[in-house]
Amino acid sequence: MSMFLHTMLRVFDLDKSISFYKMLGLHEVRRKDVPEGKYTLVYMAYQGNDKGGAELELTYNWGCETPYNVGTGFGHLAFGVDDVTQLVEKIRQSGGKITREPGPVKFGKTFIAFVEDPDGYKIELIQND
Structure with a gap:
């Protein structure tokens, strides 16, 4: 069986991004700090996501000093x-x-x-x- 798991976005300010997505009704499902890779992953989803609904993965790269360029291929x-x-x-x-x-x-x-x-x-x- 195949299923859609998550969409990953690189974020510049993790706390600010989490607050924004909480306004949309998502909550933090889990968090993983990876010191050797110098990044943090925060997975966000709606309540009741245990039925396999897709999650939003926010990736924060430690020490990143410049906001990311969203790019021209991304829609919304x-x-x-x-x-x-x-x-x-x-x-x-x-x-x-x-x-x-x-x-x-x-x-x-x-x-x-x-x-x-x-x-x-x-x-x-x-x-x-």
Whole structure:
């Protein structure tokens, strides 16, 4: 059996990134410090993830002094949320960057917004039905 396990993102400020993803409803599942490799892995997921749901792996390389370049090949991560507008306001109040205000998708009815995490990764917020 094959299954999707996780998506890994390199992060510049681990605590700031964890706080951001907690606003999206994720929680820390486990953490692994690897002193010989000089990095920390933090796995985040939704409650009830024991059924095999995918996780988000935040990788923090110790001593990294420059933020990462997100690159041109990366699109975005998408999260289904109960209230897009409320979450966007929470992110805005915490100093987060909103790149598309809440509203219907162009030529459709799905209610979405786009924000950026502390490292500039684009996040699509999709209203749960």
